[in-house]
Amino acid sequence: MSERPCTSLLKWGRFGYLCGSHLTKTRSRSNQVGVSKLLVTGSSGLIGSEVVGFFCEAGWEVHGMDNNMRKDFFGPPGDTSWNRERLSKAYPNFQHHEVDVRDRTGVAHLVAELQPGAIVHAAAQPSHDLAASRPYDDFDVNAVGTLNLLEAARRNCPESPFIHMSTNKVYGDAPNRLDLIELETRWDYADPEYAEGIKENFSIDNSTHSIFGASKVAADIMVQEYGRYFQMPTCCLRGGCLTGPNHSGVELHGFLSYLIKCNVENKTYKIYGYKGKQVRDNIHALDVARFMDQFIRNPRVAEVYNLGGGRQNSISIVEAFELIEKISGQAMQYKYSDQNRKGDHVCYISDLSTMKRHYPKWGITRDLPTMFKEIYESWVRRPDAGW
């Protein structure tokens, strides 16, 4: 992993963009002359929409790229158009572009026209299970789409920070080889070396990734390579469970969002194996956006970060049932299948120490009960609920 901070931005960039402590000045300047532009792909999805809101509120001119392919992947419950409409209504400094990341020419034209001061790449096919039935679509969106965007960035705005949403599935099922202990309601790591979770130097080799994990590895490596080879300020955020009230959670993707939706709608949640004690660490999308802000202020080259809620925000499925039941007052309906999902992690907790060391001002601000309440309240009032 690179330890080099980015030096190429320590001057006025081509687009009036300054890095580091000078960004605040850039922002106020940008408010006057409209300089700092952010391009966000997957802008109608969970992470993209949170990033749009965060940077719009900070005064950036934000451009979103999304073709609502989540609806194509997951059917009507995956439709993100409600979120795009919400953003357009809420933020006059947000502009939506209905562009497909697979469309190399379309992506190149948009990046050339915008010359963004920073890029956040959050468009993806995000599900393991779906990837196995649509491998071409999965690879074209996740791997080729990322290359399209990287190359457009290299040709038009190589100094601009490029943040890629990667995933902890790049480690494949290798975390399942760690010794575990079975506690009453969860699995946990037996080895104290993993007390804080999994670090970025964990091997990505010799494991089953799923088709989705493999296409994300391709993208992750390419983002690192554009950093190392072309000295672009890129980083990969290897997400654990990312969550928040704006997720269009479905069974195949969006763990907490879908689990809470089932509770609200009194639908049966199916547990796949591991006695329901499988552990995920959950981070609110706002804390993801806050980290991106730190990286854009002080970018580094070819970095990789494990990004999740860490141990403090880790929870098993059966523990999550208990918490949502307390909040909603409604018992969780569920059924159990012995068969786990292929390659599914038994216990995954992200070690956040590299992020905190490089960006000491960053930390987790939303705990589990706060996230649960927010997601619960959003499902109660959302226009797309009830599918």
Ligand SMILES: NC(=O)c1ccc[n+]([C@@H]2O[C@H](COP(=O)([O-])OP(=O)(O)OC[C@H]3O[C@@H](n4cnc5c(N)ncnc54)[C@H](O)[C@@H]3O)[C@@H](O)[C@H]2O)c1
């Ligand atoms: N949500 C999680 O728990 C989680 C965990 C780890 C990593 N990630 C990664 O974070 C990123 C964002 O995830 P998310 O949860 O916001 O997903 P999401 O599905 O909510 O959002 C992705 C958005 O990308 C759009 N999209 C898909 N294909 C597209 C295409 N061809 N062109 C343009 N737009 C397209 C979708 O319509 C959707 O709005 C993804 O890369 C995902 O792999 C997510």
